[in-house]
Amino acid sequence: MATFVRALVMLSVLVGLPAAWVYYGPLPPQAQQAVDRLVAMAKGAVGWNQATAGAAVESANSNRLPAAPAFTERQAAPALIRPKAATFADRVEPMLAELRQLGVMEYALERWGAGGELYRFRCEMPLGAQAELTQLFEAVAADPQLSVEQVVAEVSQWQLAQRAGM
Secondary structure, three states, rough: OHHHHHHHHHHHHHHHHHHHHHHOOOHHHHHHHHHHHHHHHHHHHHHHHOOOOEEEEEOOOEEEEEEOOOOHHHHOOOOOOOOOOHHHHHHHHHHHHHHHHHHEEEEEEEEOOOOEEEEEEEEEEEEEOOEEEEEEEEEOOOOOHHHHHHHHHHHHHHHHHHHHHO
C-alpha cells in the first residue's frame, strides 16, 4: 500500500506540476522565492550540499553557484609545476561580497537556455527602506563569471544614478 501511495504521489508530481506550469504559467516572484527557500532547506536536511560539494558553492546568503571545473593534477604536464588555479568561487566571491555591501537582498546563478548552455545571474536590490519593493537585475552569458560581472556593473551604475538623483 505504501508503495502505491508513493507511486501515486510521484506520478501526480511528474504530471501535475508540468501541467500546472503550462496552464497557469510560472510562479509569481514571491512564491518562487518561497519555493527556492523550501528546496534549499530540504537539500540541507538530506545532506545534498555535502554530497555535491564539488558542484555547488554556498555563499553567505545561502545562494548556490555552480563550481567551475576543477583543475586536476592529471591535467598538468609532469615536468611543469603550475600554481594552483583559482576556483570559480575564489574568482566570484569578491564580486558577491561587493553586491552584499551594496545592499543586495538575494542573488542566484542558474543554468539558462534550452540546453542549459547559458548562465543567468540575477539579484534583487531593495528600493528604499521597504524590502517589499525591489529592483531586479539580471544578465545571461555563456560564462557564469561574465554574467555575475555584468550584474555587479549594472547595480553599481544604478546606485550611482540613485545617489546622483538625491
